[in-house]
Amino acid sequence: xxxxxxxxIKLLGISVISCCAVLVCTMFMNYYIDIANIKHLIYSEQVMxxxxxxxxxxxxxCAVSGGCLLIxxxxxxxxxxxxxxxxxxxxxxxxxxxxxxxxxxxGHFAIFGSSVFLGTAVGFGGAFIIMPLFYxxxxxxxxxxxxxxKFHPELFFYLxxxxxxxxxxxxxxxxxxxxxxxxxxxxxxxxxxxAKIHKYKDNLKNDQSFLTDIxxxxxxxxxxxxxxxxFASFCFSSMTQMSFSMKDLSSFMMGxxxxxxxxxxxxxxxxxxxxxxxxxxxKSIAMMRVFGYSQKECFDSLLGGYRPAAYIGFAVxxxxxxxLLKIMVEVVFKDMENVPEYKFDFPMxxxxxxxxxxxxxxxxxxxxKAINKFSIKEIMLE
Amino acid sequence: MIVAKDIKxxxxxxxxxxxxxxxIDIKIENGDFTVILGAxxxxxxxxLNIISGLEKPDSGSVFxxxxxxxxxxxNKLTDFRKKNIGFIFQQYYLLSNLNVEKNVKMGADLAGNxxxxxxxxxxxxxxxxxxxxxxxxxxEQQRVCVARALAKNPKFLFLDEPTGALDEQTGRxxxxxxxxxxxxxxxxxxxxxxxxxxxxxxxTVIKMNSGKISEVFTNKLRKTAFEIGW
Numbered sequence: 001x002x003x004x005x006x007x008x009i010k011l012l013g014i015s016v017i018s019c020c021a022v023l024v025c026t027m028f029m030n031y032y033i034d035i036a037n038i039k040h041l042i043y044s045e046q047v048m049x050x051x052x053x054x055x056x057x058x059x060x061x062c063a064v065s066g067g068c069l070l071i072x073x074x075x076x077x078x079x080x081x082x083x084x085x086x087x088x089x090x091x092x093x094x095x096x097x098x099x100x101x102x103x104x105x106x107g108h109f110a111i112f113g114s115s116v117f118l119g120t121a122v123g124f125g126g127a128f129i130i131m132p133l134f135y136x137x138x139x140x141x142x143x144x145x146x147x148x149x150k151f152h153p154e155l156f157f158y159l160x161x162x163x164x165x166x167x168x169x170x171x172x173x174x175x176x177x178x179x180x181x182x183x184x185x186x187x188x189x190x191x192x193x194x195a196k197i198h199k200y201k202d203n204l205k206n207d208q209s210f211l212t213d214i215x216x217x218x219x220x221x222x223x224x225x226x227x228x229x230x231f232a233s234f235c236f237s238s239m240t241q242m243s244f245s246m247k248d249l250s251s252f253m254m255g256x257x258x259x260x261x262x263x264x265x266x267x268x269x270x271x272x273x274x275x276x277x278x279x280x281x282x283k284s285i286a287m288m289r290v291f292g293y294s295q296k297e298c299f300d301s302l303l304g305g306y307r308p309a310a311y312i313g314f315a316v317x318x319x320x321x322x323x324l325l326k327i328m329v330e331v332v333f334k335d336m337e338n339v340p341e342y343k344f345d346f347p348m349x350x351x352x353x354x355x356x357x358x359x360x361x362x363x364x365x366x367x368x369k370a371i372n373k374f375s376i377k378e379i380m381l382e
Numbered sequence: 383m384i385v386a387k388d389i390k391x392x393x394x395x396x397x398x399x400x401x402x403x404x405x406i407d408i409k410i411e412n413g414d415f416t417v418i419l420g421a422x423x424x425x426x427x428x429x430l431n432i433i434s435g436l437e438k439p440d441s442g443s444v445f446x447x448x449x450x451x452x453x454x455x456x457n458k459l460t461d462f463r464k465k466n467i468g469f470i471f472q473q474y475y476l477l478s479n480l481n482v483e484k485n486v487k488m489g490a491d492l493a494g495n496x497x498x499x500x501x502x503x504x505x506x507x508x509x510x511x512x513x514x515x516x517x518x519x520x521x522e523q524q525r526v527c528v529a530r531a532l533a534k535n536p537k538f539l540f541l542d543e544p545t546g547a548l549d550e551q552t553g554r555x556x557x558x559x560x561x562x563x564x565x566x567x568x569x570x571x572x573x574x575x576x577x578x579x580x581x582x583x584x585x586t587v588i589k590m591n592s593g594k595i596s597e598v599f600t601n602k603l604r605k606t607a608f609e610i611g612w
Contacts, residue, residue, distance in 0.1 A: 209487070290469055292464020
């Protein structure tokens with residue numbers, strides 16, 4: 001069969017996202033269950049307020065990070081399956097023409113669940129490595145009685161086993177829907193006859209230059225990538241700013257963890273999105289180069305259009321982290337004493353923006369150089 | 383004038399090494415219609431790619447007047463192609479998400495050519511400006527390629543088996559358009575084909591066999607696209 005472990009490895013993005021989600025959720029859910037066991041030992045009202053704040057924090061963090069990353073993983077899985085089907089139309093068409101049913105072919109997409117298993121398993125295991133430090137940090141003032149780390153098998157079921165099965169089923173179902181194309185249509189040449197016709201007649205004005213036209217077409221034909229690039233900058237912006245802004249509200253460890261997760265998510269997502277754009281437009285780039293368009297013109301026409309999305313994502317991320325921390329301070333910690341006032345950290349925002357611009361432009365520069373290395377002949381022979 | 387001197391090219395390494403071009407020397411006059419004729423595997427497409435600057439030879443030089451394009455950097459070579467060269471391929475390579483007009487603008491914009499619609503009219507696609515490649519027949523797609531290549535006003539037009547994917551009638555039409563447009567625009571044409579009948583249309587014919595030139599001759603009596611055999 002044409003889908004194998006090698007293809008599943010390409011879903012590294014989902015592995016990374018699910019790893020981050022399960023890491024955070026395992027730590028907080030395990031902590032949530034373990035501190036519930038010591039609730040009956042709390043007699044002081046002040047300690048009970050602290051306890052309730054810890055429980056609320058665990059709930060908010062699990063819901064926000066887990067939910068957000070779960071949705072992103074699902075979108076990424078669907079995007080990858082669609083991309084896989086689009087780029088393997090001929091092979092899939094041959095299988096359909098030979099008599100394989102849609103369900104039988106789609107069944108092989110269940111292998112994509114393995115990338116989720118990889119991510120969740122690593123995240124789950126990683127959480128138990130960090131957990132002693134995390135427990136100590138959460139209770140560093142020893143307000144709560146000693147909390148013992150316990151392994152909860154149900155968490156393994158909900159955070160590792162269930163997502164793997166659900167994602168595998170989702171992959172099969174989505175592939176089944178996407179494969180409802182006649183074998184004949186799948187078999188037609190992908191590049192010049194069977195490519196999805198994107199009709200932008202109303203949007204493209206005749207007086208626009210070719211480069212403007214192709215920039216708009218690339219952007220509109222790959223809308224899902226706008227989401228991923230926005231998401232990447234959103235993660236970078238919100239998590240880098242949050243990790244510094246919450247230094248008075250939380251521990252250094254929490255800040256560092258948020259920073260690492262934010263940077264990992266944003267870099268991985270950005271790399272996946274840009275690689276997809278470049279690979280999906282290899283033939284267009286080759287043809288433009290043959291005709292004499294410069295490397296810069298090719299690059300700008302394909303990736304220049306995503307830059308505004310990246311900066312919008314950054315702005316939304318800044319607002320999001322401010323709103324989230326404000327809610328945490330004013331709702332979750334409202335009954336606690338000595339909680340510092342939280343204000344928007346403008347210097348940190350500008351610092352984060354500068355770092356993001358450098359990172360974004362460096363990644364773009366790397367890919368611009370990669371375009372120059374394309375062998376025109378090899379691409380045309382593909 | 384294009385002058386290629388002692389062009390050698392091989393692919394692969396060790397035992398699988400294959401010498402595709404074994405020291406080719408050719409001269410192509412400005413305004414000429416040259417056909418490079420040969421069987422599959424004779425090295426004709428590789429030669430076309432090298433003299434058009436798409437590929438670098440292992441050794442030898444390709445001069446356009448005084449300029450040796452084999453010594454140009456990738457950026458300078460791209461700029462050279464931009465200013466001088468047009469291509470038509472057997473596989474069309476149209477951009478599938480752009481309509482006919484936008485595909486032709488790809489070539490026209492490079493030359494600042496605002497009058498590209500007249501070329502589309504000339505190739506009989508004036509009424510299909512807003513059609514997409516997948517909505518066109520093979521012959522129509524190839525005519526879009528002809529218009530796209532000519533819209534950049536190239537001094538040299540390279541064609542790699544332009545009728546290879548077309549039926550006889552459509553093939554003749556496309557060749558006729560190319561000849562008519564060459565007369566109108568006066569560019570130099572270098573066409574690669576395995577069809578010896580098409581060679582009757584050319585002024586100069588270069589025959590290739592196993593990476594070498596076996597014969598070069600001039601047609602005293604050139605035939606039109608509708609007079610040649612198929």
